[in-house]
Amino acid sequence: MDDSAFHVAAGAFEHLSPLRFVCFSFPNPLPNPRNPYGHPLRVAVLDSPFPGPSRPRVAAVLVPLGREDDWIFSTVSGHLQLLSSSSNDDDDDDPFSRLVLVGGVPSPSSSSSPKPYIRPLFGSDPDATLLQQSLLPLLLALCPKSAFTREEIPHVPFLSFDDGVLRIAPVETLVGPVVGEMLVEDVAVDRSPEPPELRRRLRFKRMPNLVQTQVRLVPDPATSTPLSSPSEFGPCRPEAESLVQPYLGPMVAGFSLIASAIEERASTGLRPRALCIGVGGGALLMSLRTQFGFDVVGVEADEIVVSVARQHFGLVEDESLQVLVGDGIQMVNSSRKGKQEGPLGGPSCFDAIIVDLDSQDAMNGVSAPPMEILERCFLLAAKSVLNAKGVLIVNVIPSNGSFYKELTESFREVFSELYELDVGNGENFVIFAMVSPVGTATTESTGTVYEKLSEVLGRRLLDGIRKI
Structure with missing residues (x-):
């Protein structure tokens, strides 16, 4: 509706009308x-x-x-x-x-x-x-x-409304075939008493209050692409592997549950493999490859989002990081049904599947994951794609308590054990669904993988994981 002068009929607001x-x-x-x-x-x-x-x-x-x-x-x-x-x-x-x-x-x-x-x-x-x-x-x-x-x-x-944003400089507005209109923007975020932090963010118009992805911006005198406003920030580049999104660090913390299994694979010369359903700006993929030595396959539904990740967020693909365009949920389902090896490879080929998808339904507010993740066919397919000591990691924003209960009950029917980590922002939880029970040897705070996780994420985050 046009925001010009509008003559409201008498009594127009006397009664409620859903979504009016x-x-x-x-x-x-x-x-x-x-x-x-x-x-x-x-x-x-x-x-x-x-x-x-x-x-x-x-x-x-x-x-x-x-x-x-x-x-x-x-x-x-x-x-x-x-x-x-x-x-x-x-x-x-x-x-x-x-x-x-x-x-x-x-x-x-x-x-x-x-x-x-x-x-x-x-x-x-x-x-x-x-x-x-x-x-x-x-x-x-x-x-x-x-x-x-x-x-x-x-x-x-x-x-009151306060998202902590001090400054916003739009970078580019694009339209994707799946997510619709999207905005890349550079922002300065209040972190008082510390100095403001510069970030690059991606938001979708269909759910503008939800930051889809964000990475830190760091000074880079070598680049000729300065933050467009304000100019005193100077030339900046995205820190591609920075885990700024509040739930990304907690998701990576789940690898502590399979740390010993990753150590065993590494001892035979095999790199751990992760499947990321939902790429966004690619920060999680870049971090898994650069900081933790994973081979990563990412699946993103919208090709324009992938292009944005490459152009604006520093996503770089190579022999250790591959991005596929398509429906990640459908790819997992197809991998179980198909007799031939599909785009995700054969069975038992991943140490972890990481799901970072929202519900795409603004009517129910911000919620994640989509309901398809709760379906038994997907959970069975995901379990078949994981190896015997693998883990399914899911970012959860429960729309209500009953949704969270339904999600955990659905997961419990298929997986051996469930673990949970409260992100602490009043919104996100991370669920870890284990193919096999986690033994005491697996949870010992030793080994190269655990030490690296503790160094990057902090011991407090790892200690926050609890069995449910």
Whole structure:
């Protein structure tokens, strides 16, 4: 819907309507020269796709100044993710049924061309509080009729948004045949009291609040491709093997469960092999090859994502690292059914299968893995592709408790043992499904592999793995 002036019919918001999205321009109720928000304001209203309580709850978010062009705030998919995550983060048991975004009007081209961003220097601006107070009549008018009682009017909280991003410099916007529109961007992330960290990130428009991949940017005077904004960052290059994504280190930590098996293979001159379903920017693949000496096969559904990984994230293929384009889940399933050796090789050819795929369903918020991973046919096929001491490693973002329970029960029916590592960010868990039971000798903190894992990841992370 166009974000131009919109005449809202009387009573339009009296009732909830699943997934209804309406946006309109509204006069700034605080026309103050000190008020950084201009005139008019953009107001976007989204109703939850799910039934709510009998007395619905409404919340609002004041779009950070300068972020109005960001897909997080300018698209329905971003708005839906904000609604889902705000309901999950709130202490109240009842989720929000409606989320209102109030902010500046995006540029006409913002849907396809995100803009650079520099966080304003001011911190807690008193005029922002005044603006919130001045918006209260509007927010009450946007509340469903059932939110009011004879005794009280609804409380509409303003929710805060802070992803720690200080600066954003868009690098390139592309469109892939599978994931759709995507954005490569360079960012400066607040790490106070440490200096900001420079990173290169990849986000998809269909789920803009989820960072698909990110790597550190390090100074490189030899390159002629500087970070486009701000210029004082100077020339930078991606640190291709950096495990910046919060769950990548925990996924690699799972190799401690098969450390002795890897040692045995190495003693016979064989390199460990890993299959990565979901490539993203390729940081995990590069780390496994460069830091841990693995032969790696990656499978990515979208050829443009692979191209982005090569061009912008430093992915380099050679005899030890191969990337295939296709459906990784289907490739694993086919490897069990086929009589001839397929693209993944024959049976029992991998020490580890690592699955890093999201559900691609913004309606349910950010969740992982897709439901196909829970199907018995895939789990049996994955087990057949792994060797006798192999491990299936899966990044999990549970949409709810029942999903996590269903996932672990499905895995338990096929694999000998399950282990878990809480990433500690309030969102991700990593599940390790073992083909064979882990013996005490395997879990001893000795050997070259374990020492390398401890050096790169830290002993605390390895010690956090627990049997479930």
